[in-house]
Amino acid sequence: MPLITSRQHAIVRQCRAVARGDDRRLLLDGWHLLDDALGAGFAVETVAAREEVSPGQRATLDRAARAGAEVVRVSAAVMDALSPVPSPTGVVAIAARPAVDPRALTAPAPALVVAGFGIQDPGNAGAIARAADAGGATGVLLDASSADPWGWKALRAAMGSTLRLPVLRDRSALHRLKAWQADGLRVVAADPDATVRMYDERLDGPTALVVGSEGAGVPADVLRAADARVRIPMRARVESLNVAVAAAVLLYEAARQREWVETV
Numbered sequence: 001m002p003l004i005t006s007r008q009h010a011i012v013r014q015c016r017a018v019a020r021g022d023d024r025r026l027l028l029d030g031w032h033l034l035d036d037a038l039g040a041g042f043a044v045e046t047v048a049a050r051e052e053v054s055p056g057q058r059a060t061l062d063r064a065a066r067a068g069a070e071v072v073r074v075s076a077a078v079m080d081a082l083s084p085v086p087s088p089t090g091v092v093a094i095a096a097r098p099a100v101d102p103r104a105l106t107a108p109a110p111a112l113v114v115a116g117f118g119i120q121d122p123g124n125a126g127a128i129a130r131a132a133d134a135g136g137a138t139g140v141l142l143d144a145s146s147a148d149p150w151g152w153k154a155l156r157a158a159m160g161s162t163l164r165l166p167v168l169r170d171r172s173a174l175h176r177l178k179a180w181q182a183d184g185l186r187v188v189a190a191d192p193d194a195t196v197r198m199y200d201e202r203l204d205g206p207t208a209l210v211v212g213s214e215g216a217g218v219p220a221d222v223l224r225a226a227d228a229r230v231r232i233p234m235r236a237r238v239e240s241l242n243v244a245v246a247a248a249v250l251l252y253e254a255a256r257q258r259e260w261v262e263t264v
Contacts, residue, residue, distance in 0.1 A: 105139025126157025
């Protein structure tokens with residue numbers, strides 16, 4: 001494998017460009033993410049790894065090379081230049097973005113979709129995907145005003161869940177919700193002013209759980225379109241929960257009602 005020692009190398013420029021945002025490619029920073037991407041069949045194009053790697057990490061690099069990726073070794077200075085994180089993990093990869101089929105978000109039945117509107121923090125967007133994956137959701141839908149779930153910050157926060165679960169950022173998210181509604185999916189929105197507690201709402205059928213930004217909450221037009229509004233009970237002195245935490249709480253109530261069985 002070639003060793004790159006120049007911070008001006010083309011791979012450094014490519015990684016920086018993808019980190020800033022790319023509609024066709026995504027940046028994977030970390031061995032865990034690279035392993036998950038390879039396991040999920042993502043088209044990994046380029047992998048840059050530090051000079052010294054463990055036997056397990058070497059096996060991952062060999063696996064990436066067999067899958068068709070260009071694999072290079074880089075000096076510590078170059079790794080610092082191409083990794084967007086303050087403390088580089090030792091590997092950065094570029095992969096093609098997947099084409100997410102919207103139909104995949106509602107399968108298998110009964111669907112359990114998490115829909116986010118105005119989730120502007122990439123860390124929250126990623127954490128929602130992670131909670132959805134852990135809690136048995138069938139997919140995640142984000143509107144266009146939400147952070148890109150395929151950005152490097154969101155991917156790191158999701159810890160690989162975005163690579164395993166259908167996650168769609170949609171310019172017509174509300175329209176898609178309404179189309180699913182017409183097919184029998186109930187839209188249940190989180191609303192701190194709702195009179196119904198989440199425990200008292202049926203969440204065991206095809207359901208979309210809707211959350212919004214902490215500042216503005218779920219947009220008014222989405223609330224109007226919802227079949228039901230629910231609140232998460234909390235002590236009066238607590239104003240709100242982080243949106244990813246709120247999504248996780250709602251998800252696990254839905255899982256409880258569905259008698260969801262943990263799988264290994």
